[in-house]
Amino acid sequence: MSAVLAYRPFLEPLPIEPAWLWLCVPLVLGVAVVYKTIKLPTLEKLPQQSLLLATQVLLFMAAGAGLLSLLTWWF
Amino acid sequence: MSKESPPPSDASPHEPSAASGPRLNLAPAVLGWAVPGLGHLVMGQTARGLILAVTILSLWLGGLLIGGISVIDRKDHPAWFLGQMWVAPSWLVNHYHDGLRQRWQRDAGTRADIERGYEPAYGKPEEQGILFTALAGLLNVLAIIDVIYREPWPVRELTGEDVPVMPPVPEEHDDVGPPRPHPTVNPDAAGGSS
Numbered sequence: 001m002s003a004v005l006a007y008r009p010f011l012e013p014l015p016i017e018p019a020w021l022w023l024c025v026p027l028v029l030g031v032a033v034v035y036k037t038i039k040l041p042t043l044e045k046l047p048q049q050s051l052l053l054a055t056q057v058l059l060f061m062a063a064g065a066g067l068l069s070l071l072t073w074w075f
Numbered sequence: 076m077s078k079e080s081p082p083p084s085d086a087s088p089h090e091p092s093a094a095s096g097p098r099l100n101l102a103p104a105v106l107g108w109a110v111p112g113l114g115h116l117v118m119g120q121t122a123r124g125l126i127l128a129v130t131i132l133s134l135w136l137g138g139l140l141i142g143g144i145s146v147i148d149r150k151d152h153p154a155w156f157l158g159q160m161w162v163a164p165s166w167l168v169n170h171y172h173d174g175l176r177q178r179w180q181r182d183a184g185t186r187a188d189i190e191r192g193y194e195p196a197y198g199k200p201e202e203q204g205i206l207f208t209a210l211a212g213l214l215n216v217l218a219i220i221d222v223i224y225r226e227p228w229p230v231r232e233l234t235g236e237d238v239p240v241m242p243p244v245p246e247e248h249d250d251v252g253p254p255r256p257h258p259t260v261n262p263d264a265a266g267g268s269s
Contacts, residue, residue, distance in 0.1 A: 011193040013143045013200035020199040023141070027207065030134045034214040037126045038221045046126070 024061070029054045097224060104223045109163045111135075111215045114222035127218050135162050135211035142196040142204020144172045158209035161216045165208065 007014060016023065032054040036046055100118065107114025112128025115121075138146060147168045149156045159165040175192040196204055 008194075010139050011143055013145075013194060013196035013204065014141050015200070016141060016203060017199050020203055023203050023207075026137065027134070027210065030130050031210065031214065033130045034127060034217065037123055037130070038217055043122055043126070 025054075025058065028057050028061075032057065098226075099223050100225065101223065104219050107219045107222050108161065108215070111162060111211075111218060114219065115225070118222065118225060120225065131162065131211050131215050131218065134207050134214070135164070138204045138207025138209075138211065139168070141207060142200045144168050144175075144193055145195040146201060146204035146208055148172060152205060155205050155209045158212040159205075161212035161219070162208070165212065 006012075029050070032050045033046070036049045036053060037043065040046060040049060100114070103114035103118050105114075106117055110128065111131035112124040112126070115124030115127060118124075146152075147156070147159050147165050149169050150173070156165070156169070159169075172193070179191045195201075
């Protein structure tokens with residue numbers, strides 16, 4: 001708590017160690033939004049398309065992590 | 076700046092002119108490098124530009140918030156800077172960070188109480204900060220490439236209105252080129268169903 005209170009934005013790193021893995025969610029969402037913004041001819045379905053792509057990426061990442069975990073456990 | 080000019084009236088619509096090649100929007104591309112999304116904004120792509128600006132700048136600022144200014148460092152992370160440099164403010168942050176570091180290195184030998192001015196990131200904050208800022212830069216490369224080749228017609232992306240239409244089909248000229256099929260419905264096929 002004291003580390004967060006002493007935090008100076010942009011000059012000191014945030015203490016993110018406990019939750020660093022969850023940062024992949026905004027990262028993947030940002031990639032999906034930018035990709036779909038460029039790709040779609042009109043932006044009517046941008047929220048749905050971006051959410052769908054981000055979910056697919058996260059699910060495949062989780063599946064890949066699970067598969068690698070199984071491999072390391074097996075061998 | 077980059078309005079689509081109508082073709083000259085005396086030119087034949089069937090012959091490609093010298094100016095019919097891809098039009099490269101280089102000035103909007105430079106603006107898009109300076110501020111992500113600005114290239115789309117100046118071309119009339121307001122919604123697209125705003126979404127790109129908010130998303131890319133959020134990732135970039137998020138990386139700086141996570142790791143601090145030390146995550147943008149051309150000397151220590153030259154390979155990552157190849158991605159970060161595509162958001163132009165990264166150069167300013169790198170310059171500012173380099174100045175603080177040089178001042179601290181110069182004064183640290185003479186004064187024991189000198190403060191560094193910033194705290195370098197290590198471990199996960201450094202890793203995530205670098206990842207966010209580099210990814211923002213690489214996504215801006217996609218936006219820059221998109222704006223280079225994008226048609227500069229105003230499009231209301233959110234409503235779908237004013238979507239750029241194909242140029243009007245020119246009148247058939249018997250003396251120029253072979254006859255082309257008209258893009259309307261075949262009357263034989265349309266009348267046969269009833």
